[in-house]
Amino acid sequence: MVELFVNLGQIHSLKSKGILTTIGLGSCVGVTLYDSVVKVGVMGHIFLPKRRGSDNSAAAAPGKYADTGIPAMVKEALNLGAQKSRLQAKVAGGANLFPNLHLDAISIGEQNIIAITKHLDNYKIPILGRDILGNHGRKMRLTVENGIVTVTAIGKEPIQI
Amino acid sequence: MYYNTKLDFLKELGNIGTGHATTALSQMLKGELLRIEVPNVQLLSFNEAVAFVGGLEQVVVGIFVVVSGDVKGHMAFILPLGSAKTLVELLTNESCQELDEMALSALQELGNIMITSYLNALAKLSNATLLPSVPGIAVDMAGAIWQSVLAGAEVVNMATLIRTEFFTMEKAIQGDIIFLPDEEDFQKLAHSLGLEEI
Structure with a gap:
């Protein structure tokens, strides 16, 4: 079985079978889009909510940011034959690993979640599963054959979202 | 030349900073000798920076500090779980099976002293x-900790990383001290040290 690893800032997709995995979600957010009819799965590992003006590489790696990443993920799903009206999203991550620092009123993780929710909403894509926020890291896996998404954290039982 | 000068300068900073940090550690460990590797200074692309900490799923202890003042930046002190437990045992003279509140508090303080020594130098x-800010501490997957550090530092293009590894001679302890200076302030620092264009 193919298992594709989605590194920070990347977007990968599979059709019919295989597993999409992303490791080391802290304040980052793993997002999956899935069309159960054609069995198309797309996974992104989003780093920050909004593209920085100083980053001119976003065109090459749109998956770094929520505002460029979600449109790029939708496009990739449609290219593989998915239909927008059938796409369903699941979201994991957005934690704050160093909560005592209180650097921002809203942590980067939460800002990521807010931005991703907004951009998915623009496409009217429902979020069917969530394991978000909190203070711990996560690993996310999407089994493309059946659309099942599991989330693993250190010292916890894997959960299905 | 530009490149070499800058790297040499950074290496020297790493050396001095880590020298002070590990001296502080050595004193807390009642004179246990520490060996410091030559600092590894790298200018990394975003993709390289992401892959910089190996073993993304390995459980590590990460202590994270935001640096403010004339030179802003971020510092992280990262220890494998086993090394963290050994350190706690040396500090408390008690066996450490799990990192409880007390152990985490001890490590946080230790990280704080090391990072402060580094910055003071x-x-x-x-x-x-x-x-330095108040230190944050997390025990988690290395990937999640490192990713959170990079996001906190807003590394999006290139990152200058000064990483120094150290080992204790007797006990199996290893760790990494990583300094991510903000680019602009870093140029100021170089200037104040008499380096012209770096």
């Missing part, structure tokens, strides 16, 4: 102020 050298 740089501050003395440059006459600049470098002020």
